[in-house]
């Protein structure tokens with residue numbers, strides 16, 4: 001591999017005798033992996049588990065497979081999987097993923113939350129925030145709000161609010177060089193310290209959003225000490241934090257002069273590059289008093305939603321119902337009013353109010369476990385191929401007309417209407433694809 005000028009020298013100085021093995025590892029193929037999604041009711045068994053992880057496997061899953069399309073798996077290389085594993089929120093916690101797109105850490109954090117508590121997944125780029133929404137929806141995470149904000153604007157709303165903040169910071173991306181060689185185009189000797197300036201700026205806002213006793217997990221996909229240990233040292237010097245040691249599993253090595261942190265190098269750890277540190281906040285933050293988010297539905301809308309809920313769901317969904325235009329969302333409880341923020345996903349999208357009726361969303365049919373829904377229709381591989389291409393599906397029997405959750409290998413793939421023996425197509429136009437035989 002042809003490295004940018006200055007890169008080899010830098011890592012020879014940092015790694016000494018190990019530099020040769022480190023640089024040679026770039027000639028190996030990048031490691032592919034995925035996580036299974038414990039939020040999905042029907043599981044599939046895979047082989048080649050990543051040791052010491054609850055959900056990780058080595059290997060590739062096609063983006064056109066039922067496992068991917070129903071959100072049963074999320075592709076993510078092994079080192080990146082370690083960040084949310086270090087954070088490991090408990091169900092019920094209030095969690096912020098501050099730089100979240102495309103959603104690798106957020107989906108994993110949502111898996112740990114298991115539907116209880118809330119996750120604010122934030123992404124500053126609106127284009128990337130859209131991809132993040134799509135990935136969170138496919139994962140079926142119901143208690144997630146996606147914001148499209150800068151850290152300083154978020155900090156105005158969420159002072160002293162979060163039990164856990166993950167900052168997977170924008171960085172010089174050296175750890176991605178093997179997987180995406182064009183990441184090298186941006187690199188220069190000065191680039192890591194430029195990134196470090198931005199990282200400190202974001203962290204200043206992150207700190208103000210921590211609740212007393214809250215935790216901060218900081219990670220990058222680079223090996224540059226300027227963006228890693230030096231950032232953590234700056235945090236320790238500037239604020240009241242204590243390091244929580246990261247367990248060095250699967251070939252992680254201690255941080256440079258910072259044994260509590262972890263580095264992942266491809267010549268030690270089967271994966272790409274990553275740094276992670278875990279801190280506990282010992283300071284006291286101002287907490288903003290806030291008006292909680294309130295429901296804003298008209299009587300007619302409440303009754304249309306309740307009719308749908310009664311007819312199709314086995315249990316009531318908990319949360320705050322909010323309507324935007326004709327779109328109905330379910331916000332996790334306990335959030336401040338988000339009116340001043342740019343929102344990409346106002347909680348779980350339940351559906352659309354049309355003239356005197358309610359139409360369930362694709363996202364709702366992905367998020368509900370089949371055991372929560374009264375009627376579902378399982379479609380098999382041949383019909384799956386037709387359905388994702390946008391075609392209607394002919395059923396082998398005539399069923400009562402109405403909405404059914406579409407099931408593929410026991411997991412939801414949205415809702416669709418049945419008339420007689422036809423399953424109409426409600427697979428979103430923007431997501432349709434053809435599977436080649």
Ligand SMILES: C[S@@+](CC[C@H](N)C(=O)[O-])C[C@H]1O[C@@H](n2cnc3c(N)ncnc32)[C@H](O)[C@@H]1O
Pocket residue numbers: 080098099100101102103104105106123124125128150151168169170171198202221
């Ligand atoms: C390493 S990526 C995040 C990857 C993501 N956590 C995941 O696991 O899928 C860093 C993200 O930071 C965002 N970013 C860039 N500048 C930022 C800023 N000033 N404040 C907050 N986020 C920023 C980028 O758009 C990018 O999506």
